[in-house]
Amino acid sequence: MGKEVQTLLMFGVIVLITLGITFWASRRNKTTTDFYAAGRQISGVQNGIAVAGDYMSAASFLGIAGLIAFNGFDGFMYSVGWLVAYLTVLLIIAEPLRNTGKFTMADVLAFRLRHKSVRTVAAISTLIVTLVYMLAQMIGAGSLIHLLIPQINLNLAIIAVGLLMVVYVIFGGMLATTWVQIVKAVLLMGGTILLSILVLGHYGFSLTAFFDDIFKLTGKYCAVGVLEKGATLCPNGAEPIVKHYTQPGLLYHGVYGPLDLISLGLALILGTAGLPHILMRFYTVPDAKSARTSVVWATVLIGTFYILTTFLGFGAATLVGKANIGTNNNLSAPLLAQAVGGTVFLAFIAAVAFATILAVVAGLTIAGASAFAHDIWLNVVKNGKEDEREQVLVAKITVGVIGVLAIILAVGLSNLNVAFLVGLAFAIAASANVPSIILSLFWRRFNTNAMIWSMITGLVSSVLLIILSSSIMGIDPPGTASTAAHLIQAKAIFPLTNPGIVSIPLSFIVAIVISLVSTEKSAQDTYDETNVRANLGINSEVAEAADIVGTPGVSVGD
């Protein structure tokens, strides 16, 4: 049986399992609370696993392994930042969010700043972050499927992923999305642990032997300029600097490298707390205490996973080798699986990556749908006049629209770099959403104008700086493939690849200055209520009765 057939069969199994979950969930999907928040009946532990699942996206699984395989220690910096980010979520965001909101990020903001423009701006920001993140996953999925099964072309793969995600969400809502996420998180952890054991086994379970082998690998870079492929000398004639794979500096070096690293760190640790699909997860649990439990479990799983990226990334570097991985470093983990476990294991790991992408895009779709149907349609267009059946219908139509839009954009922009898109999503989330969430929860003076302008500033500055950075701008040598070429052929104006260090403080400053110079009495008056509700959970949204929504084989309790 060929490699392609095995992979295809594994993919088929994943699709069957997830469709089964969707069918089961579809009969328990009646109200808006069911659709957006799984009836708030997901337990803290289950939600913790689902949060971990939402977070360990294709970008982490395939992306980090590739970054470490190609850049050594510096690639591991992503792993560190992505875990530490959960401290922001745990200490500052999760519990107040659960206590004051209903379905969306805008709920928390509009609570004090009762203004339609607040919901509109917050919903637009949510939709942009969601769509950018979704594009990254879908393009990643498409190229993964295409590379593993060359008979399926890229566009067909993207369309298939898009259609599956629409089916999951329309029929299964948040309940199906959550269980698909849980199943995937378990598969991903299992696959990663197995892969790590196989890598360590290759070194006789000796960590030092493994690291000795990593140490032997080296990478080169130039103090000034970029080392061209195949060149032995730097553009200025100097010898390139050689570093071992265990040494820092292969990715972040030169004048701006360290600052870029810090900028990345800032976007990572704040961005997580502004990702709509992660925030939305905290509405699926019965209360703030379960939201806390979710973060604890998520931290344990995510931390373990990111430590294991050591074996995924460095293992791919030592056992497969950079030269054998080729130009697409996203394939590092699947190729490592093939090297240590044969084609069946390759098919399994590829299927896990596929499941990861399906689950994450489903979560993103729900977050996007809630931003339109709950924030814009219900609270802006319909003035908050609730009609359950109409609401669910509008949400489902939105899912369809988002699905079609995502497919069209992903097919049209399939040349874009996946890591770049994820970085963009994190930067926008950190710059546009997080300052407003934090200030509305903790600062009495914060007002509507401050929120609107801070969000717009964060959104525009992060997008603009990325466009001006070397991710988009750069002069390519003649003969560069169009898929790898920079979109704008000119020298980059902004020296960093991560805009966070500029755009995040800028957004905070705008918010603080406007709050100080303008006064909004109603926003100050409602702060008492926000503060009391956020801390005590009085009048927070409560779970629906257990007989409406259940969880498979698990009793629902506190």
Next chain:
Amino acid sequence: MSEVVSAGDGSQATRPTAQTPPGQLANVNWSAIEGDKDFQELIREKRNFIIPATIFFLVYYFGFLVIVGYFPSLVDVNVIGSINLAYLFALSQFVMAWVIVYLYVRRAGLFDRLAAALVAKVKKGAR
């Protein structure tokens, strides 16, 4: 089934049924609760943990980035075989995060007790 059921330990204040709307309190004097000394004590207790913990993790994390970025030679020291200080420093970030999570959850028990007592007081007053 009653509309509002208070659990034994008070941690689960309200539990709605399928037929009745959730047990939400009406006409709550939010400013009065905000000004209550018990509420202020809860806020103080939370701040006493959250602010130092946040400052600590930010300093520890960004300190790591600054050292790795600007002074890599400080951590470019092999400790056990080829395992160097930079990697151990990176691993210590995971340990740091887990320790803060553990400490927070332990302390949150106190926050929950203070909040539950206050909610009980509010409910009594609202009746």
